[in-house]
Amino acid sequence: MAYIKSANRSASMALAPDAPYMAAGTMAGAVDLSFSSSASIEIFKLDFQSEDRDLPVVGESQSPERFNRLAWGKNGSGSEQYGLGFIAGGHVDGSIGIWNPSALIRGEPNEGAFVASLANHKGPVRGLEFNSFTPNLLASGADDGEVCIWDLATPGEPSHFPPLKGSGSSLQGEISYVSWNSKVQHILASTSHNGNTVVWDLKKQKPVISVSDSTSRRCSVLQWHPDVATQLFVASDDDSSPALRLWDMRNTLKPVNELVGHTKGVIAMAWCPSDSSYLLTCGKDNRTICWNTVTGKIVCELPSGNNWNFDVHWYSKIPGVIAASSFDGKIGLYNIEGCSHYGIGEADFGAAVSLRAPKWYKRPAGVSFGFGGKLVSFHPKSSTSGDSEVLLHNLVTEQSLVSRSSEFEAAINNGEKSSLKLLCERKSQESESEDDQQTWGFLKVMFEEDGTARSKMLNHLGFSLPLEEKPAVVDDLSQEISALQLADVATDKVEYENEKESVMFAGDDGEDFFNNLPSPKVDTPVSLSAETASHNAEEIRQEPDALDENADPTFDDAIQRSLVVGRL
Template sequence: RFNRVGASAYVHIVGIARINDLAIMGVIKTMERSATVAFSPTAPYLAAGTMAGAIDLSFSATASLEIFKLDYADPSQSIPLAGAAVQTSDRFHRLVWGTAGAETDLPLGILAGGLVDGTVNLWNPSKIVGAKTHDEGDGPANPLLCKLQKHTGAVKGLQFNPFSSNLLASGAADGELAIWDLANPSAPSLYPALKGASGPGNATAGEVTSLAWNRKVQHILASTSATGTTIVWDLKRQRPVISFTDPNLKTRCSCLAWNPEVATQLIVASDDDRCPTLQVWDLRNAVSPQRTLTCHTKGVLSVAWCPSDTSLLLSCGKDNRTLCWDTNAGEVVAEIPASSNWNFDVQWSPRTPGILGAASFDGKVSLYNLQNASA
């Protein structure tokens, strides 16, 4: 049947069943890729970058960035390419799509990729969409805007500031954090180093695994690490505001996300199979987590808080599951069908409420509709 989504799109729902009171969603779109993904914030496109650690059946070592056209009115499950693939220097840990430059000469904004080799690459998606080939030289047809070279380890944290679209934060396995100003995308500038975020004895104290800008206060940034420590940074003061770790569970942290509505609340997840938890923290009392969400049976690899309904949170992990939580009740309310391998990336569509993208190491990126599940 067809389900109304947003103001103008109809999405074909393949099937919905209820198992143990959880809504199990059928896929609406799918493609054969082991890739991390990013939805366009302004247009019906989905970008995909070859995921680090994934090997296809041909054992290919190549990496690429692709953009796909999304048409929810089309009942076909296939997602067509919007332009030729772009070969990249290495594989991706993170891929984000921002609106920087959208009002000038970058109508589709900027795609930023955090790569295994420690670089952050910036692309102009307008030069990928519709292109049949790509110029790899310095010509005007080359979609690569520039390579940001600051980190010496794989870039695992990457996010555009939701208030100032020209600001991009990156964090890497070398423990370093960087804030980039993309006002001039072909020659970005680097903000002064955050105090305690680099060098011997730095505050991050290990591999930065994830970072996120606060959704209410534009100069607040959080990062989490393999040591289990989460740090909240104040960019105005160029220093940490607070750091915390669970005193009872000193486990590796893999990802975090701020509550879109509550400025002091964030969720931190662990990819430790011995303690695959999601912890809700409130910075007004960061002695211990406010709530712990448990349902995953192996480590959690990605979380995403719904921008249009803050009671909903997505998580996915090494147990091959992607879950949708009611954060107020602390319960799982929906689940997509389990894959045959780790689910490593999950994203909400910023343009179409209820649509999410999920990626797994079984070589598939799929789109689902959770509107009926949360009803």
């Protein structure tokens, strides 16, 4: 991957916390191609919208000494004159220079840009860092083993806190790096070349805990964990043991974890401000590695140059952008997304790819529509905690629709037939079309009281139950039918007796008997005429029509109504 922006400088650097600027100070122990012995501090503008890859210089000032370390802190004085904060530089002669970056950018002379010089150390200053909670506090550590705390509340007259107890002793050794705790503002840690790492409590003005390397490795850099207040990473520039060790101050008997990847000593280290699981390191093996501290694996690696990087930083304004300064005499800005990712090479087809995305891809806020006029949104509760707050809104576009829906829902929740009946009646009256009125009217009948719902439904459909006949009429009809049946029986009995008597007392005249016999019926001759057959068939076909013409339509209607009302 090619760099995004670059500057041909062999310098220590520091990035502005709240502005698109970068400070670079001439590196101690390195020379440029011209073998110049001068030293200077420069301000570069980080303009990513420009197509020019060379970083423009917007401010410059001469420095009496070269730099071992640069630090850029926020404005802790409260004065608008120092709107961009302060730049502190640790020199090889033990002094610390303080510059005003705003004055450097405005082009003021060296006297106006240079604020103060802090002289208390007796050796090269290699540890230098501003307190993120109290920007006016500056911690420094030098080869003399002393850790100093400076107060820049009054930039023109900076003050020095009393020396820390135990600081400057031979046991402390040469201070290589200092770092403020990211959670507790009065806790400071320092590491030295003799392998000792000390945690200081500024309230007590003394060390509270110390961690010694079992092999006395040369510790070069340390970083507090951004999320866990008791954990810190310590790296060594010893080529024989270049592992990064994670220590927990609650148990210093052994490290919690080790990151093994460098083959030579580690020189610089920086923790990602946008994702606490990403840690960037560079070593003498010409490798600059981004680690996943949760899994302990390498996420990606910057392209290697002809010489190794000695200073690395994350750009807080744009996640994923890092700055690296190398002994090649170049400061480069890179995008971590374009770095070579492990396990995704051409020869590693099918290799497992990490499914974890950086935290800066996480949406800080979002919104989505739901059913029923609902709108769901979420946003973080605060900038410090990672919790999110979910809100549910009622989005009202038509107030009448909402009122009708609420009325219907209230009636359903009530569950009483009377309320549902009233709702249907009101809807039927409010309906404009006849079909809607009939529909709501039919639904209203459905919620009638038990025992009357069926009859009212039949009345609504246009049917009526027949009236019950009086019992007296039924009795008279039964008596008349009984009388008719008895009369018929009596008549049949008289005729039967007469026939019996005539048969029993008939005469012996045989001729009369045979003469009185009925003559047999004459068979109708079968006609083979076609006309006769067709005439008969026509009569047969006309018979149903004659029946249909004689049928009474009221009789069919009565049958249908009887079936509907259940009167069979």
